[in-house]
Amino acid sequence: xxxxxxxxxxxxxxxxxxxxxxxxxxxxxxxxxxxxxxxxxxxxxxxxxxxxxxxxxxxxxxxxxxxxxxxxxxxxxxxxxxxxxxxxxxxxxxxxxxxxxxxxxxxxxxxxxxxxxxxxxxxxxxxxxxxxxxxxxxxxxxxxxxxxxxxxxxxxxxxxxxxxxxxxxxxxxxxxxxxxxxxxxxxxxxxxxxxxxxxxxxx
Amino acid sequence: xxxxxxxxxxxxxxxxxxxxxxxxxxxxxxxxxxxxxxxxxxxxxxxxxxxxxxxxxxxxxxxxxxxxx
Numbered sequence: 001x002x003x004x005x006x007x008x009x010x011x012x013x014x015x016x017x018x019x020x021x022x023x024x025x026x027x028x029x030x031x032x033x034x035x036x037x038x039x040x041x042x043x044x045x046x047x048x049x050x051x052x053x054x055x056x057x058x059x060x061x062x063x064x065x066x067x068x069x070x071x072x073x074x075x076x077x078x079x080x081x082x083x084x085x086x087x088x089x090x091x092x093x094x095x096x097x098x099x100x101x102x103x104x105x106x107x108x109x110x111x112x113x114x115x116x117x118x119x120x121x122x123x124x125x126x127x128x129x130x131x132x133x134x135x136x137x138x139x140x141x142x143x144x145x146x147x148x149x150x151x152x153x154x155x156x157x158x159x160x161x162x163x164x165x166x167x168x169x170x171x172x173x174x175x176x177x178x179x180x181x182x183x184x185x186x187x188x189x190x191x192x193x194x195x196x197x198x199x200x201x202x203x
Numbered sequence: 204x205x206x207x208x209x210x211x212x213x214x215x216x217x218x219x220x221x222x223x224x225x226x227x228x229x230x231x232x233x234x235x236x237x238x239x240x241x242x243x244x245x246x247x248x249x250x251x252x253x254x255x256x257x258x259x260x261x262x263x264x265x266x267x268x269x270x271x272x
Contacts, residue, residue, distance in 0.1 A: 013213060014213070014216075014217075015212065015213050015215075015216030015217065015219075016216075017220075018216055018219050018220035019216065019219065019220075021220050022219060022220055024235075027235055027236075027237075028235060031235050031236050041223060044223050045221035045222065045223040046221060046222045046223060047221045047222075048217075048218035048219075048220070048221065048222060049218050050217070050218035050219050051214055051215055051216070051217040051218055052215055052216070052218075052219060056218070056219050057218070060221040064221075120237060120238075121237075121238055122236060122237060122238065123235065123236055123237060123238040124238070126236045126237075128236055130236075130237070132236055134235065134236050135235075135236045135237050138235045138236060138237040139237055142237070191219070194219055197215070198212070198215060198216065201208065201211060201212050201215060202205065202208045202211070203205070203208060
């Protein structure tokens with residue numbers, strides 16, 4: 001299902017839509033190696049001048065530049081080396097690992113309870129636990145696109161994103177096998193900074 | 204939500220996405236890890252508190268805080 005299919009998506013405020021879109025793009029980039037169609041789209045983006053500062057604009061420009069010379073085959077290798085690897089990838093993109101040091105830990109159990117309450121499940125055939133970096137980005141995008149209340153968004157952000165995803169993006173930006181994904185890391189870091197600031201604005 | 208605050212929040216978010224980014228989202232979404240249930244109740248459930256007269260109060264904020272900790 002796409003959040004865009006929700007009956008109220010047309011009335012979503014442009015800013016909220018933009019936040020949902022950024023989360024979904026990050027989710028798509030982290031869920032698997034970007035397919036040719038996504039790379040092509042990223043080549044065609046035109047960054048706006050962001051009111052929140054030049055950092056977001058610069059991050060989009062970097063991602064666009066990275067997409068220019070990216071190929072699906074190279075990205076498949078890069079994704080494999082970063083996140084899957086022989087035995088283990090360079091990074092372990094799970095909240096449990098970042099928060100507790102091990103996989104399938106307490107934060108995953110609590111996230112699963114939360115998802116059950118929301119009626120959200122893993123896509124059929126997906127083996128990755130729900131605390132994968134891509135999954136939490138997708139879920140946050142769905143909550144926003146579903147007109148989630150500010151308080152609900154904040155609760156999810158604080159419990160499942162703010163606690164670790166910034167450190168993950170920092171590691172991704174420094175990873176030896178990262179090339180294209182350095183730009184993804186930069187976008188993620190800058191966007192999380194925007195989000196943190198956004199949540200401090202008065203409701 | 205206070206109208207002035209809403210305007211401030213809108214202004215803050217202006218330009219955070221890149222033009223063309225939304226098209227990217229619709230192109231790639233099928234490749235994600237997460238699906239909602241077939242009835243799409245996630246969206247309805249998220250909205251429910253507001254439509255049922257839910258109001259954010261310090262008491263509720265505190266309750267949410269205890270749930271998170």
